[in-house]
């Protein structure tokens with residue numbers, strides 16, 4: 127099945143000018159997927175550009191370390207892009223155009239290669255039949271690695287490092303891994319890529335601002351109990367995902383954190399696996415449903431999702447809380 131999808135895509139891409147990009151800011155999986163796909167397509171003589179406008183702090187540090195470790199590998203990419211010279215955009219690690227803020231891709235033909243639930247309503251320039259969206263993959267770069275395995279293309283060592291790192295970060299260092307993840311990992315690891323070394327390359331010290339955000343977020347914390355389900359609400363100006371994860375780590379079943387950043391407010395939500403399974407909650411889908419009513423965009427997985435571009439963030443938080451309470455009361 128996957129082979130025929132790949133065949134269709136590669137046939138379509140022949141002689142086209144291709145741009146690869148991902149969500150912004152770019153995380154390690156997006157970064158790894160972009161570089162790996164660019165290499166694969168260049169290796170089969172395609173005309174490819176890679177557009178990376180803005181990284182997360184961790185992926186920026188990671189890329190600098192990779193470039194130092196492998197000075198001969200080509201880690202080049204473009205920080206600006208001219209869509210006039212592009213025939214098709216391949217979007218990796220997201221299927222939500224709302225998460226690509228620096229350019230407007232809605233008027234350009236594009237294809238998604240992603241592991242999040244598909245989000246393409248009102249989107250006419252998406253070539254739907256060519257999308258490769260596989261939700262049972264823990265990272266996008268695992269899907270990209272399938273191109274190499276399918277066509278028997280050797281993966282250069284620097285790309286193996288990128289792939290391992292993408293898989294490790296997106297699987298929460300294997301906490302959310304499934305059997306397929308581990309089989310893929312086994313086929314990527316080699317004598318010159320040891321898993322403990324990959325950990326070291328991703329390890330970063332927490333910054334002062336990050337610690338402050340966590341402490342302030344905990345000071346503002348509000349506990350809501352709905353039928354023994356513990357929900358934590360808080361707000362920070364930055365590091366909302368980190369705080370949402372912290373709340374789950376300290377014992378909440380569900381955490382909703384908002385960030386009232388001046389230009390682009392964000393709401394992020396997390397839930398424990400036991401609770402999503404128990405009450406049939408899919409945060410990615412629920413957030414998309416709420417986002418479509420608020421004319422904004424959202425995306426994510428079963429246990430983690432976020433929404434951006436919200437006009438009234440307090441109202442969005444209340445709406446989400448109300449819907450979650452409703453689901454809890456219906457199911458428990």
Ligand SMILES: [Mn+2]
Nearest residue numbers: 155219266296
């Ligand atoms: Mn990903």
